[in-house]
Amino acid sequence: MSAPITPRKKRRNLQSDRKARCHQLYSSDDVIKLYEISRNTLTNWIAEGLPFADAEMRLFRGKDLNAFHARRRKRASGPPLAPFMANCFGCKGTHSLIDGDISIHPGRTPGMFRASVTCPHTRVPANKYVCSEEIDTIRKLREANPGCETRD
Ligand SMILES: [Zn+2]
Structure with a gap:
């Protein structure tokens, strides 16, 4: 045994x-x-x-593996950003309204607003037109996003 x-x-x-x-x-x-x-x-x-x-x-x-996993981790750490991307005429890319410094202005149509985020590359504003419900969602996501930068 x-x-x-x-x-x-x-x-x-x-x-x-x-x-x-x-x-x-x-x-x-x-x-x-x-x-x-x-x-x-x-x-x-x-x-x-x-x-x-x-x-x-x-x-x-x-280094490719590390970079790949760093990207995946970054994506997974926050809320989905895709619906709140603003097209940028400065760098021809898109910028998230959840990250960075944004400003919100009333649009021409009642109930619509122009959300504006400054392009980190060219410093020109990238705009996205959103309704008031979307602004509420953006505000909530920004509050929940730990990576959100503070105003300088
Ligand atoms: Zn840009």
Whole structure:
């Protein structure tokens, strides 16, 4: 019933986690040389979950992965911004009415307003016409948005 607990000799196999250069790509032979291991050991590492890229197919650079996930995190952290984007004639892009400094002016049509956000690139105002319900929503989203900049 009671199996003897033998101390495992795994520590012997542990490698430095600083041996590989973060920005380099390694072939199998490079890895074998770098860690002075056998091809079998590399096969075991792959079985244990060491990720690898097939050079003929896809390679992912570390900085691309980080940037991708930073963008996803930023998108996920706030409310959806798409409905409140103002078209910008300065940089030809769109700017969120939820971020940054906005001003709201009465429009020509009763009940409609011109929401204006300053382009961070060209400093020209980007406008979006919104109704009063939308202004309420924008105000609520801006209050809920922790990244919203304060007036200077
Ligand atoms: Zn712009």
